[in-house]
Amino acid sequence: MSDPVTCPICTMPEPLTTADGFECATCGHEWLGELSDGLDDVRDANGNLLATGDDVIVIKELKLDGKSGGVKSGTKVKGIRLVPGDHPIDGKINGRGILIKAEFVRKA
Ligand SMILES: [Zn+2]
Structure with a gap:
C-alpha cells in the first residue's frame, strides 16, 4: 500500500500507529490497519x-x-x-x- 494513511473521520494525514492499526492525533479516532477501502x-x-x-x-x-x-x-x-x-x-x-x-x- 503506497497511499498515505489518513484518518477516516477527520481526514488528517499521518496518524499514530498502534499495535493493530492507527490512532488519529487530531480527533483520537482509532481504527485497524487493514481498512483501506472504507x-x-x-x-x-x-x-x-x-x-x-x-x-x-x-x-x-x-x-x-x-x-x-x-x-x-x-x-x-x-x-x-x-x-x-x-x-x-x-x-x-x-x-x-x-x-x-x-x-x-x-x-x-
Ligand atoms: Zn481524526
Whole structure:
C-alpha cells in the first residue's frame, strides 16, 4: 500500500500507529490497519452502517448522467452491493445498474 494513511473521520494525514492499526492525533479516532477501502464504514443519511445485501430507500431525486428520467425520491433499491469510490452503493433500479452516494439513501 503506497497511499498515505489518513484518518477516516477527520481526514488528517499521518496518524499514530498502534499495535493493530492507527490512532488519529487530531480527533483520537482509532481504527485497524487493514481498512483501506472504507467499505465497512459506509453510512446512510441517518448514520446507519450499510452492508452488501441491504435494501435502501433513495431519499433524494437523482439524475442519471443527463439521461431522461432518473430516480425518484422514495425508490427502494434491493440488495445493494458496496463498491469503492465516492458513490459506494451499487444497486439496480428497474433493471438498470446505478451507483449512488451513501448520503442520498436510508436503510429500508
Ligand atoms: Zn481524526
